[in-house]
Amino acid sequence: MKPRAALRINAGPHGEFELLLTIPTANIKAFDRATRALAWTPLKLGKAVPGQNLDFLFGENRKQINPDEISNLYYKIGGELNKYLRGLLKIHQSW
Numbered sequence: 796m797k798p799r800a801a802l803r804i805n806a807g808p809h810g811e812f813e814l815l816l817t818i819p820t821a822n823i824k825a826f827d828r829a830t831r832a833l834a835w836t837p838l839k840l841g842k843a844v845p846g847q848n849l850d851f852l853f854g855e856n857r858k859q860i861n862p863d864e865i866s867n868l869y870y871k872i873g874g875e876l877n878k879y880l881r882g883l884l885k886i887h888q889s890w
Contacts, residue, residue, distance in 0.1 A: 817843050860886070 816837070818826045830837055851858045864886060872878040 815840075 814837075847863065848859045848861050851860070865883070868882045868886070869879050872882055
């Protein structure tokens with residue numbers, strides 16, 4: 796994922812933030828050493844692959860979402876909260 800695309804994921808209004816990092820394969824060992832030195836144990840979630848969508852696995856169910864669609868929705872509907880919530884529900888109706 797390109798840095799600008801990663802920033803767009805967090806462009807819309809939402810609650811608590813978590814850190815999501817991508818570490819180049821060549822830097823993983825150094826990253827692991829640094830996290831151990833800080834007594835920090837990050838959770839490894841998966842790996843980045845080309846494309847615009849995110850895949851989530853829930854047991855045997857897979858859900859693919861487009862982060863740009865979600866982060867741009869608030870601005871697309873003009874910032875009206877009720878329309879925004881209805882739009883999120885429509886995007887996620889299959890969940």
